[in-house]
Amino acid sequence: xxxxxxxxxxxxxxxxxxxxxxxxxxxxxxxxxxxxxxxxxxxxxxxxxxxxxxxxxxxxxxxxxxxxxxxxxxxxxxxxxxxxxxxxxxxxxxxxxxxxxxxxxxxxxxxxxxxxxxxxxxxxxxxxxxxxxxxxxxxxxxxxxxxxxxxxxxxxxxxxxxxxxxxxxxxxxxxxxxxxxxxxxxxxxxxxxxxxxxxxxxxxxxxxxxxxxxxxxxxxxxxxxxxxxxxxxxxxxxxxxxxxxxxxxxxxxxxxxxxxxxxxxxxxxxxxxxx
Amino acid sequence: xxxxxxxxxxxxxxxxxxxxxxxxxxxxxxxxxxxxxxxxxxxxxxxxxxxxxxxxxxxxxxxxxxxxxxxxxxxxxxxxxxxxxxxxxxxxxxxxxxxxxxxxxxxxxxxxxxxxxxxxxxxxxxxxxxxxxxxxxxxxxxxxxxxxxxxxxxxxxxxxxxxxxxxxxxxxxxxxxxxxxxxxxxxxxxxxxxxxxxxxxxxxxxxxxxxxxxxxxxxxxx
Numbered sequence: 001x002x003x004x005x006x007x008x009x010x011x012x013x014x015x016x017x018x019x020x021x022x023x024x025x026x027x028x029x030x031x032x033x034x035x036x037x038x039x040x041x042x043x044x045x046x047x048x049x050x051x052x053x054x055x056x057x058x059x060x061x062x063x064x065x066x067x068x069x070x071x072x073x074x075x076x077x078x079x080x081x082x083x084x085x086x087x088x089x090x091x092x093x094x095x096x097x098x099x100x101x102x103x104x105x106x107x108x109x110x111x112x113x114x115x116x117x118x119x120x121x122x123x124x125x126x127x128x129x130x131x132x133x134x135x136x137x138x139x140x141x142x143x144x145x146x147x148x149x150x151x152x153x154x155x156x157x158x159x160x161x162x163x164x165x166x167x168x169x170x171x172x173x174x175x176x177x178x179x180x181x182x183x184x185x186x187x188x189x190x191x192x193x194x195x196x197x198x199x200x201x202x203x204x205x206x207x208x209x210x211x212x213x214x215x216x217x218x219x220x221x222x223x224x225x226x227x228x229x230x231x232x233x234x235x236x237x238x239x240x241x242x243x244x245x246x247x248x249x250x251x252x253x254x255x256x257x258x259x260x261x262x263x264x265x266x267x268x269x270x271x272x273x274x275x
Numbered sequence: 276x277x278x279x280x281x282x283x284x285x286x287x288x289x290x291x292x293x294x295x296x297x298x299x300x301x302x303x304x305x306x307x308x309x310x311x312x313x314x315x316x317x318x319x320x321x322x323x324x325x326x327x328x329x330x331x332x333x334x335x336x337x338x339x340x341x342x343x344x345x346x347x348x349x350x351x352x353x354x355x356x357x358x359x360x361x362x363x364x365x366x367x368x369x370x371x372x373x374x375x376x377x378x379x380x381x382x383x384x385x386x387x388x389x390x391x392x393x394x395x396x397x398x399x400x401x402x403x404x405x406x407x408x409x410x411x412x413x414x415x416x417x418x419x420x421x422x423x424x425x426x427x428x429x430x431x432x433x434x435x436x437x438x439x440x441x442x443x444x445x446x447x448x449x450x451x452x453x454x455x456x457x458x459x460x461x462x463x464x465x466x467x468x469x470x471x472x473x474x475x476x477x478x479x480x481x482x483x484x485x486x487x488x489x490x491x492x493x494x495x496x497x
Binding site: 064140141143144145147148151152153157160161163164167168169171172173176178179180182219247 | 303373404423427428430431433437440442444445447452455470471474477481485489490492493496
């Protein structure tokens with residue numbers, strides 16, 4: 001990234017205007033291979049659950065996605081605090097990228113949870129469930145965060161205000177959770193399917209595999225989104241500089257044409273001299 | 276700091292008193308919401324009585340949006356915010372003053388709304404003290420959060436559309452808690468309203484502290 005300033009615009013384009021690297025390409029290959037393996041385990045090798053039946057297969061995705069949602073939004077909060085502290089663009093971009101991936105994963109959590117709830121609880125949506133309602137409010141808070149980030153503004157102003165929104169959004173999570181918990185004291189949600197000892201080894205392994213695969217997808221998305229956001233701002237910042245250089249080059253050509261070849265010759269003879 | 280805060284609050288309230296936007300426009304809108312709820316739900320008095328606590332607080336959230344927009348508009352017109360910065364007032368005092376002004380306006384509108392709901396929805400208030408105290412606690416939290424989010428969208432040209440999506444999800448805990456306390460005060464739900472009051476107080480404290488800490492960052496170069 002740092003070579004953008006040093007290199008000429010042409011070489012910078014070739015070297016840096018890409019969101020992939022050797023690491024992310026390898027990660028991408030791993031994801032492409034591991035997703036079919038996960039599907040095999042989820043649909044072929046594991047048995048249906050005694051009580052949840054085939055719906056249990058959704059949990060191989062639902063639970064990792066839900067956990068990663070919280071990881072993402074925590075990362076946004078950390079990035080926001082670090083931005084206000086260090087005022088570095090790097091942390092602001094981390095917060096932005098994490099929020100965007102987090103909203104996608106949060107949406108997936110809600111959708112997979114809702115699909116799972118239909119056969120299991122016999123309803124698409126249950127207002128009495130703490131985690132369901134908390135997650136929905138969380139989703140809306142961070143949709144608002146992204147809406148704010150998409151507004152055209154001066155980068156520093158936007159970064160500062162977005163950091164405050166990100167931090168307040170994170171502070172809000174436990175308050176929402178507590179209030180919803182009190183609101184309806186009965187919860188339908190599975191408390192701890194992982195620890196109640198009813199799961200078979202293969203089910204547990206598939207769950208673990210799902211966490212690894214979705215974790216890899218999460219990391220890949222996060223890194224790629226970070227690079228993209230970084231390049232977007234790079235274009236914003238360097239767009240004017242590049243345009244000015246091009247404009248100057250044009251006028252230089254104009255001077256050459258008017259005065260004749262001697263001017264160019266003079267510059268070439270004295271590269272270190274005044275221009 | 277308190278003297279400075281009072282200065283800012285008095286300034287905001289004086290501007291409002293002279294312009295009378297809240298009295299001439301937001302107050303009639305408050306009554307209009309109550310009428311619309313009545314028409315939309317049912318002519319059945321029991322339905323209205325049961326939903327009154329929730330309707331009251333949904334209405335408060337809607338009028339909060341208008342009051343916050345209005346407060347931010349005062350601050351942006353004629354470069355008022357730059358003058359505030361030039362005055363070298365402590366940002367925390369500015370926050371406190373603006374939140375106080377918003378709180379006064381909200382409470383005035385809530386009195387109007389409360390009377391309208393009690394009269395038009397035929398609600399009997401079993402515990403007036405709980406109603407008053409919880410309205411006060413909830414309004415402190417709403418005013419604090421509203422003041423923070425009011426300044427966030429200043430100068431971006433999209434304030435009207437951005438504010439609701441930012442502010443309303445954050446106020447969800449207030450809506451839940453205040454609806455419960457009012458439900459208890461109206462003898463409509465079997466809930467311990469005084470316990471819920473703790474949630475409202477906690478929300479108010481957290482957002483007051485957040486505002487005092489964050490307002491300086493938000494004010495600079497806006």
